[in-house]
Amino acid sequence: MTSDDRRMVSPRQIADAWERELPGVPTSSIRVLTPLRRVAKRLTDDRRRTLDRLGVDPATLDLLSTLRRAGEPWRLTTRELAAQTLVTAGAISQRVARAERDGLVARTTSDASRRAVAVTLTDAGHRLVERVVGELLTHEETLVAGLEAADRNALADLLDRLDESLG
């Protein structure tokens, strides 16, 4: 144990520790996956706190953003919403229910079929998303500013490729 209990353990130290403690376990994934999870956790926490200051929660903003980005008439079915957000249909249903309760979206039956449910932004939903998105994106610019543009591009490419290989 070092004297500073608070020092973050590096991915390399984690891999080395496993090789010392359980020789033979494959550790090569650790050096990628550990910093990936760690960065994602920091970003998720930061996003939650930033949005809390702005008066929304991340789940609701994701919903409103997806609708807003879709353009006129700002209407998508729950299935389309689920496809874009990588959460289960049940989670979408709950998100829509919360946002509807708060007057940010409205549920209407889709034109296409009677069982499909379409979700539309209300005026309040429009106002909220338009007030928040610019601030959020402006803030997030600062989060990646620690990397040079070339590094950001390289990182984005590698992540895209990993994403594709996973999905």
Place this chain on the structure above:
Amino acid sequence: MTSDDRRMVSPRQIADAWERELPGVPTSSIRVLTPLRRVAKRLTDDRRRTLDRLGVDPATLDLLSTLRRAGEPWRLTTRELAAQTLVTAGAISQRVARAERDGLVARTTSDASRRAVAVTLTDAGHRLVERVVGELLTHEETLVAGLEAADRNALADLLDRLDESLG
């Protein structure tokens, strides 16, 4: 709307959509942060399901792993645990309570001071973590296998640097 509602929208498409819908909002962070969050979500979901098959949950395994990796005598204070896992003290407290209830760890007062709480692996905890870690790491090797070794190294370096710039 395209005919295939299920197609995943690319980060580039998301950035383009914002520029079309709300011209002027800064979008350069999207190309990095969106695939990062997406990959992290896929990996988290995969880990949860894999561990579910192996009979543990991710939170408990993180706790047991941290203790096991620490080496003899497999004992850390809750503060040391919190420092390594990027989770709040309250979450650590709940994790330890659950693992203690399941007989995987034991709480003892630390030697150093009476208010510090030390957590130790029980025999059952040892058996569980040793049974699971090898399988989990072996499985996770396959998740990053879609990238060449050089790309994995480059990705790990970039993530390390981003992590450092965030923390």
Place this chain on the structure above:
DNA sequence: TCGGCTATGTTTAGACCTAAACCTACCGGA
């Protein structure tokens, strides 16, 4: 020795998510 400050943990309230069960609408063949 007293009072306050800091460090450590625990508890509680509230939010969110997944998995799985469930409910309807629709479709297509016999």
Place this chain on the structure above:
DNA sequence: TCCGGTAGGTTTAGGTCTAAACATAGCCGA
């Protein structure tokens, strides 16, 4: 026309997390 199968959504049970309020223990200056 029936009936099974499939697709689209919702509900429920259970689990985890954060933030914030609490509780204690130890420390330190006046």
